[in-house]
Structures are given as structure tokens and as C-alpha cells.
Amino acid sequence: MNFGQFKNGVFNFDFSRVTRIDSAGLGALIMVRREIISKDVEICLVNLNADVYRLFSKTRMNKLFMLKR
Numbered sequence: 258m259n260f261g262q263f264k265n266g267v268f269n270f271d272f273s274r275v276t277r278i279d280s281a282g283l284g285a286l287i288m289v290r291r292e293i294i295s296k297d298v299e300i301c302l303v304n305l306n307a308d309v310y311r312l313f314s315k316t317r318m319n320k321l322f323m324l325k326r
Contacts, residue, residue, distance in 0.1 A: 268299070270302050273304035283316070290321060290322070301322065301324075
């Protein structure tokens with residue numbers, strides 16, 4: 258992925274088709290965050306269903322990513 262085009266912006270991940278996420282998926286998101294954090298880009302996870310949103314909140318991943326239902 259080329260994150261240069263999102264400088265000073267927001268990179269949206271559309272979760273509308275995600276019904277669950279495991280530790281590998283969480284790890285992948287953290288790796289993407291590490292890759293782009295120095296580029297002043299925020300990651301926003303959008304269209305989260307209730308279960309996935311709850312998981313992100315319980316694991317405090319909402320401190321690392323913007324969450325939108």
C-alpha cells in the first residue's frame with residue numbers, strides 16, 4: 258500500500274463486510290498503523306457492526322483508531 262497520498266489525512270477501512278476479527282486481523286491493523294503513523298495519517302474504521310465495535314472498545318483499540326459505526 259502506498260500511504261503517501263493520505264498525508265495529513267484520514268485512511269478509511271470499510272468494515273461493512275466484516276462480521277468478526279481475530280488476533281491476526283488486529284495485529285495487521287496495528288502493523289499498518291505503525292507504517293503510517295509518521296505520515297500524519299489517521300486510520301478510521303468505518304461501518305463496524307455492533308460485535309466488532311464492542312471488541313475494539315473492550316481491547317482499547319479505540320485509543321489507536323477512530324471508530325465509526
